Amino acid sequence: MKQELVALVTGAANGIGKAIATKLASRGISVLLTDLNKQQGHAAASELAKRYNVRTEFLQTDVSQEEDIRKAVDASLSFTGRLDYAANCAGICETIASEERSISTEWFDKVYSVNARGLWLCQKYEAQQMEKQAPREPVLDPPSRYPVPGQRGAIANVVSISGLTSLGLAAYTPSKHAAAGITKNGAKFYGPSGIRVNACCPGWTITNMTEAHLGDRAVPGTPEYAESPVNRKIALRRMGLAEEQANLVSFLLSDESSYMNGALVVNDGGFYEIDN
Template sequence: MRLQGKLAVITGAASGIGRSGSLLFAEHGAHVVAIDRDQQALDALKTEAAMQGLTIEVLQVDLSNAQACRQALQQSVGLLGGLHIFWGNAGVVGPAGIEQLDEKAYASAMDLNLTANVLMAGMAITQMKHSGGGSMIFTSSISGLVGSRKSPVYAITKHALVGMARSLAIAHGPDGIRVNAICPGLTETAMLPHAMGRGVDTEAMERNRAAHIASIPMGRVADAIEIAKAALWLASDDASYVTGVALPVDGGFTCA
C-alpha cells in the first residue's frame, strides 16, 4: 500500500499506460479519478476496478479543449476533496514530418500533449499547496530525451514536458511539490501500431517495429504495467527526494 489515502488524478486513463496506472494506484490505496475521452473504455475500467474490489471515479473529457481541461481538474478535486498526485499521461503521436504539415494533427498534438498538461498542472499546483505538497508526473517519452526522425512534433511536445517538469520542480520544491517526467520506450499499447505505422502498410509497420526493437538493449518492448510501476514509485513517498528527473523506462534504448 504505497499510496494509502492519497488523492490522485490520471489523464489518458482508459487505455494502455494510464489504465494500468489507474488500477495500480487504486490497488495501492489511492483514491483515483481517471480522465479520458473514451466513455466506453472508462466504463470498462470502472467495471474491472470493481471486480478487483477497487473504486475508481471516471470522467469523460476531451482534453484537447482548454476549458474542458480546467473543468475536469476542478471537478476531480471536488470528487476527491483535495489533490496529492497529478499524472498528466494523455498523449497522441501527432503528425509525421513537418513538410506539408498536417496543421490539424499538429494543433491536436500541441493541445493534448502540451497545453492540457500546462493548464491542469497549474491548477494542480494550487491544490497541492492546500494539501501541503504532492507529486506530479508527466508522461514524456524517449522522444523527450532524443530526437525522433519520424515524429518531430511528438518529440517537440515530449521534450517540452521534460522542460516543464524541471522548471516546476525548481519553482515548487519549496512548496513540497515534486515534479518528474517519465520517459517510456516503446510500450505495447493501442498507440504502438500508430507510432510504427502512420501512412504505411502492415508489412512496413512490422519492419519499423522490428528495426526499433533491434536497437533496444533488452530486445523487447515494455508492458504498460512496467511503466505504471515506475510512475507508482515517482508518485509515492519512496521517491521523497526525487524531483526534476526525466526517468527513462526504456530497456536501455537511450544508453546507446
C-alpha cells in the first residue's frame, strides 16, 4: 500500500503558494494550506481535495506570530502523525522599488517579520517536528545499487533573486537576503538529522503581488506587457508563471532531489545570470 505523504504550505491561498499546494496535491500528497486569507484559503483547500481526491485542510495562519506557526505544524500532524514536506511561501513586499526614503521603520519591520523572522520560525518548528520522525528511505527510479540513507523530511523555502542581488525594494530585498541565509543555516543545522533544506529563488513571476507592483505590465496579452522593459531584460522575454515556480519546489521536496541540501536554485528565465 502506498504511503500517504503530508505537506505544509504557507502563503497557500493564492500566487506561488497556491500553485505549490496544487502541484503537491496533483502528486497525491495530503496538504495543509495556511494563509491569512481565510476565504481564499478554504476555497483552495476544498478545490484541491475535489480535483485530486486527496486530504486537505486550511488553517488561518499569521507567520509573524510564533504561536500560529506552532499550531500549523501541530495541525499538519492530523493526517498521519508525520510532516514529510514543508514549503514556506508566505511573503509580503512594498510597491516602491526605486528608493527607500518613503519606507517607514514600521513597514520595514512588518516585511522582515513575515519574510525573514516568519520564515525562520516556520523552518525551525517544521524541522523540530521532522527530527522526531522515523527516517523514510527515498525512492530512486531507476534504483541505485547502493542503499540510500533514510530522510526525515524536506523543506523548500521560497526566497527570490532579490535574496542574491538587488533590484531595489528597500524592505523586501534585505528580508530576502536574510531568507537565503536562513535556508543555508537550516541545511547545516538539520542535514545531519536527514532533513534537507533548499530554496527556490524566483525571478519576475506573474502573481497578485507582481500585478500590484507593475499593473498591466504583469498581465500577458496587454500592450503594456508586450512592451515591458522587465521582459526585455529576461532572456526568455517573458515573466514566469506561478506553476513554473511550483514545479521547482515540488522537485526540491521530492526524492528526485534526495542529495540536494542548502541549494539556492534560481528560476528566472535568464534574468539574474544575464543582467548581473
